[in-house]
Amino acid sequence: MKIMVTGGAGFIGSHVVDKYIAEGHKVTVVDNLFTGEEQNINPSAKFYLMDIRSNLLEEVFKIEKPEIVNHHAAQISVPASVEDPLFDAGVNILGLLNLLQYSVKYMVKKIIFISSGGAIYGEADVFPTPEDYPLRPSSPYAISKLISEYYLNFYKKQYGIDFTVLRYANIYGPRQVPHGEAGVVSIFIEKLLKGESPTIYFHDGEPDGMTRDYCYVEDVVKANLFALEKGSGEIFNIGTGKGTLTKELYRNILNLIRVSGYAKEAIYDEPHRGPARPGDIKKSCIDIKKAQNLLGWKPEHNLLSGLENTLKWFLAKHSTE
Secondary structure: OEEEEEOOOOHHHHHHHHHHHHOOOEEEEEEOOOOOOHHHOOOOOEEEEOOOOOOOHHHHHHHHOOOEEEEOOOOOOHHHHHHOHHHHHHHHHHHHHHHHHHHHHOOOOEEEEEEEOOHHHOOOOOOOEOOOOOOOOOOHHHHHHHHHHHHHHHHHHHHOOEEEEEEEOEEEOOOOOOOOHHHHHHHHHHHHHOOOOOEEEEOOOOOOOOEEOEEEHHHHHHHHHHOOOOOOOEEEEEOOOOOEEHHHHHHHHHHHHHHHOOOOOOOOOOOEEEEOOOOOOOEOOEOOHHHHHHHOOOOOOOHHHHHHHHHHHHHHHHHOO
């Protein structure tokens, strides 16, 4: 099968590319390397250094003729979307529309779209939160993801392009970039390996930080594999259904680093504390029963095993620097 992966040089997208290639598919990667890294690109993939908003993207469709478009490229920072809503909408909405227009013209069969399993629900009061919970996006990033889901529905009805939406929880693992709130696991690891103290952000009355659903990247990759054949016109939460406080996450990472023997004398028992950033929600934990029932997918890693694997990768990376 011919598959185009946008954002295929990024943290999650590159793992998806690796899996698709391992399964025998022909993969094209489109990435502007704004946050992605060229070293992440599978050598068996054909790479185009390009922004998804570019008119030149049509040439890629014309040459490669993808049957599936897996759309991971995005502006992913909630605070950045609050600071610059125009940029967020330009990448997340106009970029998607550019892809959809060429998908119609060059007869793409299906779009696998990556949405938000946290921000799109806003401050929910049902946990784990199911897909049919009333959507209350409270940031431009979350709004852009919801609007994108509406566009996918329109293009399916109007042009017959199938889709599957995967609403991600907080994903972590090897290759994660330690920047922005989405990369909290990598931020904590990098800071602690340098003997520095990270910052935990909290809302008033939430002294142990916010609650998030952390899902290991290898599990997420399998959801992208299953979505090639299943989930027509459906939306799925992809997470663990378990919430973890930021301070609990920090403690787990701190303990693993100490056990590894890498810990420096200056390692911090207590992180810095900072106020919640614009757009931060207090709690996010998503219900994954629908993905289990219809996709046949479920996470295989618990938080501790996923963190152990992630730390091993970061330790190996530091040993070569």
